[in-house]
Amino acid sequence: MARRQKSPVASGDLDARKATILHAVVTEHVDTAQPVGSSAVAATTDLDVSPATVRAEMVALEREGYLAQPHTSAGRVPTDKGYRYFVDHLERGAVGAVQQHQVRDFFAHVRGEMEDVLEQTSKLLSQLTSHTSVVVGAGHSRASILSAQLVNLDAHHHLLVTVFSDGTVTKHSVMDAAGAGAADVAEASRQLNALLIGTTLSSRIQVPSRADDVARLVREAASALHEAAPTIEGEQVYIGGSSRVAESFDGVETVRAVLSILEQELVVVSLIEDILDADVSVAIGSEHGLEPLSACAVIVAPVTLEGETVGALGLLGPTRMRYREVMATAQAVSDELTRHFGGEPGA
Template structure:
């Protein structure tokens, strides 16, 4: 659509309908918005918009409401990410201030995002496979068991229990437990950190294989057991972690959904949410200012056919995304405000992960 006036009419209809949840008529548009034309001209523009599928009339003699196609055009051509107000920026600072580790900051971030947008918020923990190792710790838990602690450069901490398998006594069917020697454990911890700190997940397996070739005999069994758990934790299909907040916000949006049950079920399973984050951007929706917005059927999932999803990425360095965050709500969504909040919260998380930067959210 190239007609700027009709775009303004569509924008006014979307804005009014998002605010009131009531069908919008030409008289209301003429009274509330400075469109510079008469109600009759607005009616003509609305007729064209309806013929082209951007708005529809839900009931005879009623006003018009945006369609999925109308929301799409609004986001692509009209919506502009508006800066956060000072109270909104202060709200982010107040909600997130005092977080001292990744667990706290993610928990507070998802609550802040749900509160700012009035939607369901989802934050993904930084993926182990996309981060760099900062430290490995090996702690003996008993004669044959130890705790492997993986700490990444994003502050994520993963713990794995490692058990040493019993070995067969040569020349017999007898199996004896392997006992962890504290000095051997310390030497292995030092060797692993020297080889792996600063390395990405994809580099770990070949480095461990090289270490195994040259490992002293007394370290081999221990190194093998630790390596197996470490590679498993960093494998490409390792389970990712999501935190969700604001489910009650969806409940308040029930009038916007014909049936909200399938959507709530999908959110509870979380597999749908992970698929939203990892989907090929070309499969549905559009990217705008570093964010991905998918509306209704663009979500490629029946459970989200009446929902809109706004997502973006965050990471410790510019252009180095390690995880996603976003919101899910009805298609009747305040897109400019939602995108602004998602962008600001992602900026805060990125700054938290990068200690060299300031901790204030972007405006």
């Protein structure tokens, strides 16, 4: 609403009245899920114009691609472009008091490891918004190793347990057909720790080439760790409220398609990362490339730690969504999450 252009042609800005009408159509349609007619717009806005005038404007808005008609004698429905304009010109609202309180309360009481917090957060988000939520914890490719330890499980199996500077812990099985003695395992553990401390997963390390049991164990363990690197570097994904998908769309096929996408973590992560920006951002309908999600809008907010983006949270719902409220919620949770991790690093 702030920036406006003189000439309302092309795709730039719309004149004030068109903007008001578009805004009215969007909000009304979000509320009712029905096409919105000219008289409804004339009644709900404070434009003081007749339905006929509204109609004329709507024809223009349709020509410019902001609105669409399901069929000739129906009201108008916003297009993706219409929603986009709506969102771009939305003044940021504060999150409701009840929700605000719920968010604060949640973060005041939540305890436990980062993983648990992220998972709980995804549940909170879907509960607050009635949409499906996605929380992505960034990978730790740049984290360095704080400790590595080889633990003897039984005669032929050991476990390499690695602790990273970002607080993650990984484990890797190490087979040992020969069955080295406990002393050898302990020695290998010592050497591994010395070898790996301070390195990252992408570091090249110098493994001993000797043929004895200890050296063999060290080599096996180190390779197990580095082989698995691509997997454990990967992001953690927590999805909450997937049952909300069934409420949001009426076509069973749409529901299936969306759920199917949600099952593919890699796709979800790359979707979120595509949309991710320094601020709360939105992808509407076909704006993200995923055809099965063309009926969806995705709202993404970053989670930062010491200025760096370490994760993201996303909310997925129908394009017909209460953008203002949902974006405000995303912003609030993102802020609190950032503060939460900022306050207690590594936890």
